[in-house]
Amino acid sequence: MRAVRLTVYAATAAAALTAVTGCTEKSKAEGDDAIRVTAADSTCETSTKSVPAGQVTLRIQNKGSKATEVEILFPDDRIVSEKENIGPGTSYTLTAEVKAGSYEIACRPGMKGHGVRQKLTVTGGGAAARRDPRLDEAVAAYRTYVQDQADETLPKAEAFAKAVQAGDVAAAKKAYAPSRLGWERTEPVAESFGDIDPKVDVREDGLEPGQKWTGWHRLEKALWKDGKVGAEEKALAGRLITDLKDWQRRVGKAEITPTSMANGAKELLDEVATGKVTGEEERYSHTDLVDFKGNVEGAQKAYELLKPVARKNDPALTKELDRQFAALDALLDKYRAGKNSYDFVSYDKVGDSDRKHLSDAVNALAEPLSKLAAAVVK
Structure with missing residues (x-):
């Protein structure tokens, strides 16, 4: 159930489903090259607009006054991956897998509405590593x-x-x-x-x-x-x-x-x-x-x-x-x-x-x- 969520006893965190299949290679966005997402009440800034296909890491920081949600979206607004309930002043690291294509990274202050978005291009260079x-x-x-x-x-x-x-x-x-x-x-x-x-x-x-x-x-x-x-x-x-x-x-x-x-x-x-x-x-x-x-x-x-x-x-x-x-x-x-x-x-x-x-x-x-x-x- 996706909704505004309130915390009574538990610290909240939610990481959602990635939506791609196939072999993957580790993206250069891993580790120190992770995509840094800075969310605020009216802005959503990302450290890069392009990454190679494969495993990608988002290091998210909420500098706003409201809980926010950060999503990687397909062009038709299907969710690739998301993190809900990132509280003010808190951070979260999200690992996902993405294939080549065009995406958006959205920050949704208050977890409401369309959100503030940045374009993300995932390139298909490099050979995919075989997985177990x-x-x-x-x-x-x-x-x-x-x-x-x-x-x-x-x-x-x-x-x-x-x-x-x-x-x-x-x-x-x-x-x-x-x-x-x-x-x-x-x-x-x-x-x-x-x-x-x-x-x-x-x-x-x-x-x-x-x-x-x-x-x-x-x-x-x-x-x-x-x-x-x-x-x-x-x-x-x-x-x-x-x-x-x-x-x-x-x-x-x-x-x-x-x-x-x-x-x-x-x-x-x-x-x-x-x-x-x-x-x-x-x-x-x-x-x-x-x-x-x-x-x-x-x-x-x-x-x-x-x-x-x-x-x-x-x-x-x-x-x-x-x-x-x-x-x-x-x-x-x-x-x-x-x-x-x-x-x-x-x-x-x-x-x-x-x-x-x-x-x-x-x-x-x-x-x-x-x-x-x-x-x-x-």
């Missing part, structure tokens, strides 16, 4: 995984929509959380398209000026706060299915790389830190722990697929990640209310102390997970 074939296997397996999640989501979402359209509030509430699991597991892939997430998963406070509120959270509010559905909500349930079918059709065409998988795993943990742990994501239904578990499962899937190469390059990192994933999984299991993957206690029943423990566990995992992208391209 296990990384290609990981990408192929992850592509299958995200398609399977989309395919499995549709019938669950249709059950939810049918309950809404029938005016059956109780049945719709029961179907709501299961309908979201596949989306939550693979959300960075959907966000890479740019236009799907705002239709299906935006919260009211994340709307752009003039944007009509549609999707799951609009219906969540009707079901839990209003306790009823009318003609508008029934129409929105149908639109949700239309938009999710669009996601299902397009997800198989997403361009995925090993670094995008690693960055996406980190982004899923940041989704937990900025929305689920705080209780903001499911503020009416309080089904946050279902989303929480989905995000963790999606991150762990990407990690497990990349693990053979990461373990070879950085065994200490994978040992720590194994430990922290196990600890977070064990902690989440304490809040189960049944044996199904969506049976968790209502999050409004989870006290501040327990939320702090959850936040600490997320942060303990997020720190080593932020190093995964670098480990797989060593």
Whole structure:
């Protein structure tokens, strides 16, 4: 869910999906030659306008007074890679992979609007280095995984929509959380398209000026706060299915790389830190722990697929990640209310102390997970 995010317990960070495939060579923008991005409230400055294709590093510094988001964009505004919630006075390093072509680097103060942009040309000179074939296997397996999640989501979402359209509030509430699991597991892939997430998963406070509120959270509010559905909500349930079918059709065409998988795993943990742990994501239904578990499962899937190469390059990192994933999984299991993957206690029943423990566990995992992208391209 892409929206303005507030931090209660966890330090925020989010690195999103890269969207290119193929063999890569390390860009001269690596290390001391990284692209330096200086963001402010009304400016976005970059240290270079051209880099060679391959691995590229952005060293981002926010000198403005608002949290900002920095994105690498294709000409059609699809996201190649992004970092959200860069707070005032803070810095972040983002590793991505880019192929030859024309791009833009955008800074979005307040994480709103079109943003301030700079052109970036990626040249295709040099021979691409062959990468470990296990990384290609990981990408192929992850592509299958995200398609399977989309395919499995549709019938669950249709059950939810049918309950809404029938005016059956109780049945719709029961179907709501299961309908979201596949989306939550693979959300960075959907966000890479740019236009799907705002239709299906935006919260009211994340709307752009003039944007009509549609999707799951609009219906969540009707079901839990209003306790009823009318003609508008029934129409929105149908639109949700239309938009999710669009996601299902397009997800198989997403361009995925090993670094995008690693960055996406980190982004899923940041989704937990900025929305689920705080209780903001499911503020009416309080089904946050279902989303929480989905995000963790999606991150762990990407990690497990990349693990053979990461373990070879950085065994200490994978040992720590194994430990922290196990600890977070064990902690989440304490809040189960049944044996199904969506049976968790209502999050409004989870006290501040327990939320702090959850936040600490997320942060303990997020720190080593932020190093995964670098480990797989060593």
